[in-house]
Every structure is written in C-alpha cells, then in structure tokens.
Amino acid sequence: MKQFFSFIRKEFSHVFRDRKTLLMLFGVPVVQIVLFGFALTNEIKNSNIVIVDNAKDMASQQIITKLASTQYFKINKALLSSSQIDDAFKSGDIKLAIVFPENFYNDLLHTNKAQIQIIADASDPNTGNTLTNYVTSVVADYQAQLNATIKAPEQINLDTRMLYNPDLKGAPNFVPGVIAMVMLLVCVMMTSISIVREKELGTMEVLLVSPFKPIYVILAKAVPYLVLSLINLTVILLLSYFALDLPIRGSLILLYAESILYIVTCLALGLLVSTGAKSQYGAMTISLVGMMLPTLMLSGYMFPIENMPLVLRILSNIVPAKWFYIIIKDVMLKGLDITYIWKETLILFGMAMFFLMLSLRNFKTRLE
Amino acid sequence: MSAITLNNITKTYNKGTVLAVDDISFSVEKGELFGLIGPDGAGKSSIFRILTTLLIPDKGTASVVGFDVVKDFQKIRGIVGYMPGRFSLYQDLTVEENLNFFATVFGTTVKENYDQIKDIYIMLEPFKDRRAGKLSGGMKQKLALCCALIHKPEVLFLDEPTTGVDVVSRKEFWEMLARLKAQGITIMVSTSYMDEASLCDRIALMIGGKILSLDTPAKIIEAYPEKLYAIKSPNMHKLLRDMRTNDEILTCYASGEYIHLSFKNTTKENEGSLKKFLEEKGETDLVFKETIPTVEDCFIRLLGHTDGNSN
Numbered sequence: 296m297k298q299f300f301s302f303i304r305k306e307f308s309h310v311f312r313d314r315k316t317l318l319m320l321f322g323v324p325v326v327q328i329v330l331f332g333f334a335l336t337n338e339i340k341n342s343n344i345v346i347v348d349n350a351k352d353m354a355s356q357q358i359i360t361k362l363a364s365t366q367y368f369k370i371n372k373a374l375l376s377s378s379q380i381d382d383a384f385k386s387g388d389i390k391l392a393i394v395f396p397e398n399f400y401n402d403l404l405h406t407n408k409a410q411i412q413i414i415a416d417a418s419d420p421n422t423g424n425t426l427t428n429y430v431t432s433v434v435a436d437y438q439a440q441l442n443a444t445i446k447a448p449e450q451i452n453l454d455t456r457m458l459y460n461p462d463l464k465g466a467p468n469f470v471p472g473v474i475a476m477v478m479l480l481v482c483v484m485m486t487s488i489s490i491v492r493e494k495e496l497g498t499m500e501v502l503l504v505s506p507f508k509p510i511y512v513i514l515a516k517a518v519p520y521l522v523l524s525l526i527n528l529t530v531i532l533l534l535s536y537f538a539l540d541l542p543i544r545g546s547l548i549l550l551y552a553e554s555i556l557y558i559v560t561c562l563a564l565g566l567l568v569s570t571g572a573k574s575q576y577g578a579m580t581i582s583l584v585g586m587m588l589p590t591l592m593l594s595g596y597m598f599p600i601e602n603m604p605l606v607l608r609i610l611s612n613i614v615p616a617k618w619f620y621i622i623i624k625d626v627m628l629k630g631l632d633i634t635y636i637w638k639e640t641l642i643l644f645g646m647a648m649f650f651l652m653l654s655l656r657n658f659k660t661r662l663e
Numbered sequence: 664m665s666a667i668t669l670n671n672i673t674k675t676y677n678k679g680t681v682l683a684v685d686d687i688s689f690s691v692e693k694g695e696l697f698g699l700i701g702p703d704g705a706g707k708s709s710i711f712r713i714l715t716t717l718l719i720p721d722k723g724t725a726s727v728v729g730f731d732v733v734k735d736f737q738k739i740r741g742i743v744g745y746m747p748g749r750f751s752l753y754q755d756l757t758v759e760e761n762l763n764f765f766a767t768v769f770g771t772t773v774k775e776n777y778d779q780i781k782d783i784y785i786m787l788e789p790f791k792d793r794r795a796g797k798l799s800g801g802m803k804q805k806l807a808l809c810c811a812l813i814h815k816p817e818v819l820f821l822d823e824p825t826t827g828v829d830v831v832s833r834k835e836f837w838e839m840l841a842r843l844k845a846q847g848i849t850i851m852v853s854t855s856y857m858d859e860a861s862l863c864d865r866i867a868l869m870i871g872g873k874i875l876s877l878d879t880p881a882k883i884i885e886a887y888p889e890k891l892y893a894i895k896s897p898n899m900h901k902l903l904r905d906m907r908t909n910d911e912i913l914t915c916y917a918s919g920e921y922i923h924l925s926f927k928n929t930t931k932e933n934e935g936s937l938k939k940f941l942e943e944k945g946e947t948d949l950v951f952k953e954t955i956p957t958v959e960d961c962f963i964r965l966l967g968h969t970d971g972n973s974n
Contacts, residue, residue, distance in 0.1 A: 298768055302768070305753070309756075498753060500747045503717060503740070504717065504740050505765075506740055507769075
C-alpha cells in the first residue's frame with residue numbers, strides 16, 4: 296500500500312511539474328465554457344430588424360409595442376421602399392423586415408383579413424427561422440387577444456411550452472457536451488500518454504524489473520487522473536452555475552457517481568490505447584482521431600443522432616460519450632433520478648468493465 | 664551454484680527475421696564481475712533483458728540465482744538490480760525523490776539501506792534537490808546505480824553503464840563496481856569500451872549474437888597466437904596504405920597513435936624486410952616495436968577484420 300501511495304504521489308508530481316499539461320488540463324475546460332457560453336452562441340438577442348409601418352394605426356402600433364417588449368429585437372422604424380429594404384439586407388444591416396400595409400386595421404376590421412409581410416435573411420437558416428418564429432408567435436399572440444373579444448366560433452389555441460430550457464439557451468446543451476469531452480480528453484489522452492511516456496523514457500523497464508505488480512502500475516496511473524477529472528468536473532459545474540446561470544436540477548451525488556463511472560470508462564480506454572501505442576505521439580494521435588472525433592460527431596452533442604444515417608446511428612451506440620451525454624443531461628437539466636437512467640448507466644458500466652478487462656489483458660508484464 | 668546460467672539461449676525479433684542472440688550458453692559465478700564486450704547490435708542488451716525477465720527467449724533456458732527467467736520471473740524481479748542502457752529515471756523528479764521512489768517501489772527505505780549506497784550517494788548529495796534531467800551524464804549514472812542498488816540486490820545487471828560518460832566518471836564508476844564486488848554482489852556489466860574489459864573478472868567477447876571468446880582478460884590476451892608489433896611514422900595514412908600492399912602482413916590496423924600489425928609467418932627477418940619494403944616506398948622516421956596485445960587486439964583478430972580503423 297505504501298508503494299501504491301508513493302507511486303500516486305510521483306504521478307501527481309509529474310502532472311504538476313509539467314506546466315503545459317497542467318494548462319491543458321484546466322485551461323481547456325475554462326476556455327471551452329467561456330467560448331461556448333459567451334461567444335459561439337446560437338441564441339438570438341438584439342437582432343436588428345426594421346419595421347415599415349405604412350398603416351400607423353392602432354393594430355400596427357400594438358403589435359410593434361409587443362415586439363419591442365421582447366429582448367430579441369432591436370427595432371428601427373423607417374418608411375422604406377421595397378428596393379431600400381433589399382439594400383438593407385444586402386449590406387447586412389438588418390436580419391428581418393416587417394411590413395404593415397396601409398389600412399391594416401381597417402382591413403382587419405372590415406374584411407376580416409389583413410396581411411403582414413415578414414422578410415427574413417435566410418443566409419443563416421437557423422437565425423432566419425428562429426426570428427421568423429418569434430415574430431409569428433407575437434402576431435399570433437395579438438390575434439388571440441383580438442379573438443378573445445371578438446369570439447370566433449371555432450379556434451385552436453396553441454399552448455407551446457419549451458420544457459427544461461424555456462428560454463432556449465445554449466448552455467444547457469453544450470455544458471454536458473463539454474463535460475463529456477473534457478473528461479475524455481483528460482482521461483484517455485493523459486493516461487495513455489503518461490503510460491507510453493514511461494515506456495519511451497525506459498522507466499517502464501525499471502518498474503517492470505521490480506517487485507511492484509504491473510497491475511498496480513496501471514491502477515496508480517489511473518488514480519491521479521480520476522482525481523484531476525473530478526476537480527475538472529467541479530470547475531466546469533461551478534463555472535456554468537455562476538457564470539452561465541445553469542441550474543443543476545438533479546442530485547449532485549448522482550451526477551458525480553455517474554461521472555466517476557464515465558471517467559473509469561475513459562481511463563480504461565486510455566489504458567487500452569497505451570497498450571497499443573509505441574510513442575507518445577502515437578498515443579496522442581489515437582486519442583485525438585480515434586476518440587475525440589467520434590465523441591464530437593456521434594455523441595449527439597454537436598449533431599442530433601436521430602438525423603444521422605442508420606449506419607452512424609448504430610455506430611453511435613459504441614461511443615461511451617453518447618450514453619454519458621444522455622445521463623448527464625437527464626440528471627443536470629431534467630432533474631431525473633436513477634430510475635430513469637438505469638439503462639444508460641448499465642450500458643456505460645458494461646463498457647467500463649469490457650475496456651478494463653481488455654486493457655488489463657493486453658497490458659504486458661514484459662517488454663513485448 | 665552459479666549466479667547466472669544460460670543454456671542455448673536464442674532470441675529473434677520481428678517474427679524471427681532478426682537474429683539477436685544466437686544459441687548462447689555460459690554461466691556467471693557468485694560474486695563475479697562479468698563483462699559482455701562487443702559493439703552495438705552484438706546482442707548484449709537482449710541478453711540483459713532476457714535475464715531481467717523482460718523478454719522471453721525463443722529457445723533455451725536461463726536462470727538467475729536458481730530461478731527460471733520465465734517461470735519464476737516474479738521472484739527474480741525482487742532480488743536483482745537493473746540499470747538499462749538508457750538513463751531510465753524520472754527526469755522531472757529530483758535526485759532525492761527518484762531515490763525515495765525506487766526505494767519504496769522495492770519495498771524498502773533509503774534510511775534502511777543507506778550503507779549500501781553511501782559511497783556513491785555522498786557524491787550526489789550536493790545535488791539532491793536538483794531534477795534528474797538536469798544532472799551531468801556521470802551524475803545521472805551514479806544516481807541510476809544508487810536506484811538499482813537501493814534494495815540490496817543479489818545480482819546487479821548494468822547495461823552499458825558508462826556509455827556517454829566522461830573518462831573521469833567512467834574510472835570512478837568502475838571503482839564503485841570493484842567495491843560492490845567486494846561486498847559479494849554478482850555483477851554483470853556490458854560495455855563497448857574495450858579498455859574497460861580488463862577490469863572484469865571474466866569477459867565474453869560478443870558479435871552478431873554469438874560469443875567469440877569467453878575467459879579472463881589475461882587468458883584471452885595470452886591466447887593471441889601471433890606476435891603483435893606496433894609501427895608509426897609521420898605520415899600514418901600513407902603508411903597504412905603502403906603496408907596493405909605488403910603480402911607478408913597478416914593484419915594491420917590503426918590503434919591509437921600506432922599501427923598494429925602481425926605477420927603471416929613470424930620469423931627473425933620480418934622486421935628487416937618490412938623496413939626495407941617501406942623505405943623503398945619512401946617512408947622515413949619509422950618507429951617499430953613489439954607490443955603486448957590488448958583485449959581490443961584480440962577482439963579485432965576474432966572479428967577477422969584485416970584492416971579498418973577501430974576505436
């Protein structure tokens with residue numbers, strides 16, 4: 296046991312004396328959270344729109360007031376001709392234009408039919424779509440108010456609720472993704488590199504010719520990275536809680552327990568990589584190409600798995616990050632307990648055991 | 664009982680395409696300082712790795728202190744000290760940390776076995792807070808030796824411990840080995856420096872995975888069959904070229920500041936006729952003398968090289 300602790304202490308010394316590794320360990324998650332949280336956001340706020348109000352009557356004014364009361368738009372009012380609107384779109388000044396025709400309220404009252412034209416810049420289809428949806432929903436809202444007094448004979452009221460993330464924020468989606476990725480990075484890459492480094496430097500040769508059992512070499516390598524990953528997880532959770540106002544709805548203990556399960560899976564993968572890789576460079580390449588890419592692509596974090604071709608959907612099942620992503624979203628955002636995620640947990644547990652067995656079996660107690 | 668025994672050990676790499684050790688058998692007695700002498704690629708490191716249980720031989724059996732290197736590898740790992748060819752300590756840990764770590768890994772403490780390493784560690788003590796990677800070559804080797812010795816091994820395996828180390832440190836290192844030998848530790852050491860060979864009790868001259876000769880350095884030198892001469896002149900390059908055209912000469916090669924040579928038939932006229940031959944070629948200021956062979960001369964003779972600059 297004393298040997299084991301001495302080994303772990305040594306491993307921590309390696310990590311803390313290598314500034315570059317340390318920076319990568321704790322810098323990457325912080326940078327990713329900040330980047331995704333504040334810069335690379337697909338939320339819509341303060342979009343420039345222009346309203347061409349040719350009607351200037353009660354109805355148009357009420358709709359404009361409603362639009363202005365949301366934080367999505369920055370409204371400019373101007374009387375522009377259609378060619379001027381075109382120019383504004385071309386120069387990129389506006390994302391959306393709303394045109395009220397003359398006699399808007401009059402038409403509405405007397406012909407029971409009035410039109411609003413919405414023109415959106417769809418060069419970015421997501422933004423265009425989202426903005427249009429906002430405007431339509433505001434108009435629909437206004438119409439509902441009108442109908443409340445007018446009493447139309449038949450009508451369907453749409454009552455839409457966005458569960459777990461009513462404000463459609465980006466953070467709830469990417470924070471679990473970042474957690475899944477950072478854990479993978481730390482565990483697979485760092486572990487495999489640190490073992491391969493011992494091989495490359497020749498220290499593994501000395502360690503093997505010692506009474507210290509090879510299995511303990513492996514375990515002693517894994518423990519520090521488990522601890523570092525948990526610290527990392529805490530940093531990410533604190534950051535997202537305080538900086539991004541992301542609530543953690545589920546049990547914190549469950550969250551950490553599931554994370555430990557995922558970390559163990561990743562550590563086992565890292566060990567597996569290290570048994571195959573001959574150089575630190577090789578270990579890094581395998582970790583990056585073989586682990587990071589599938590995790591980014593197939594975990595459901597960047598691209599929805601449901602939209603993928605069948606082959607990729609089947610393939611995504613062997614990516615541990617996919618299951619962890621589901622689990623962590625369920626626990627963090629939906630506040631679900633273990634009864635809802637036992638299936639995913641079991642799959643992840645199976646994977647952890649499988650990789651652990653495989654890597655222990657492949658670990659060589661000799662040089663070849 | 665011998666400390667180390669090898670029986671018909673063969674080792675190949677790359678699925679049998681590269682023959683590293685070719686059917687080698689020898690044994691090392693307890694308390695002996697045994698040297699494997701040979702150039703790079705002779706198979707020395709492979710033998711070390713087989714004996715330290717890191718590699719499994721293709722054929723043959725080997726044992727260390729009576730334990731089989733394949734079956735009882737776990738037992739061997741506890742009682743041998745191994746210093747691999749490359750500097751194999753943690754570069755980012757300090758001298759003291761390295762020593763403490765290896766002491767713990769071997770289930771002991773520095774304090775407990777301090778007397779074992781005291782002589783060597785005293786030289787390292789001023790640098791104990793320095794990271795191992797920042798030590799000089801000689802210091803690194805001393806630290807590595809300390810780490811290999813810390814658990815009082817019965818057998819010490821040192822693979823090229825003096826490669827890349829300055830002359831003074833090399834001399835110190837061999838003095839340390841002599842002291843360890845005096846304590847009764849069996850030491851197996853490899854080197855490509857021929858001058859170190861004479862410091863061993865017995866040596867095995869190796870090339871291409873085979874042992875060419877195995878005996879005490881004195882007996883190996885005694886067994887040199889021809890008389891060996893040394894010759895020099897102001898223009899060594901021309902001298903060597905001229906000598907190669909003489910068909911009475913069996914072998915000639917540069918060795919230090921002299922050219923060593925031997926004749927096909929040793930007779931009294933050898934010296935006279937060679938001098939005459941060389942003077943006809945225009946050589947002047949010749950120094951010619953008989954010399955005692957060194958291990959290097961024996962090695963070159965065994966290699967069957969008739970010329971070439973060896974060092």
